[in-house]
Amino acid sequence: MNLIQEKFVSVFPAYQVATQSRPDGGILLTLRAADGKVTRRVLTYTQLHSAEQLSWAISAIRRDLAEQASELPVISMLQSQQRFALPTYR
Template structure:
């Protein structure tokens, strides 16, 4: 487990990384930012023991963190302000 924690700590060096063992052989990964926000992800046994799947999992976590950092606008601001019927053709 220490080797796994060291791997994630090196990849996500800007975060405080903790790992907890799961009964199925996977881990629960917790990343804590300096502002106190937490991101938790479950990493399966298969992902931990396949280099390709582990790489995909790390890429997905990086993408999720980047998305959170961009502070996307509220969904109501993205929706159309005017609703109208679609044209019909006869």
């Protein structure tokens, strides 16, 4: 296991981590959750070799994973709310 993959394994312990090298020097990061959901992100060479940019990329991936974990209500459920006229004042 290379250092980059070890880093992502330590940052995302709840996921099965796989990395694949890209011709431009970046990687394709694949995170597989226990329920089978797969998340893929491309990280550039610059992101991998700058501590600040790597930190930002990890934060963005964490945010995306948190967003995916919360199920948003279906639009039809929101549309079924009762509608009524707003009061008018004269």
